[in-house]
Amino acid sequence: MPKARTAAAKSDGVSQATNARWEQGIFVGSFSDNFDERIEQKIFHSEIVVDNEKVAAQTKAYQQIPQILSFVNEQGEDKMKQEIEGNYKQIKSDILNIVISEMERIKNDPNLQHLVQQK
DSSP: OOHHHHHHHHHTSOOHHHHHHSOTTEEEEEOOOBTTBOOSOOEEEEEOOOOHHHHHHHHHTOOOOOOOOOOBOTTSOBOHHHHHHHHHHHHHHHHHHHHHHHHHHHHHOTTTGGGSOOO
16 A cells, blocks of 8 residues: 555544543544445444344343363362363374385385485
8 A cells, every 4th residue: 555545544543642531432433435335434433323222131141151171189189271272282282294205105105206305
């Protein structure tokens, strides 16, 4: 985007002071059109209207998500970090083993040997 266009785009924006005066649920913006689809109105100003009673009723009906797996051991220690680290190391090791076995397979296949650089 040329510098003159960037400066013009910035001047079309809304100041932080103006943004600070708006209440919750108010949003404004602008968007660009396409070369083959010109849009006359590129700036919008809207409000999200929330039905607080309906939201409160829905929130009241929420149910606790059941715990599927606990990382807390019999001593009450959280072992999630160790479990994740172990899984990470296992996946890394599995990938390395796959790469090594595939490299060997390719080296031993006369039709694929040309794909591997020999040292």
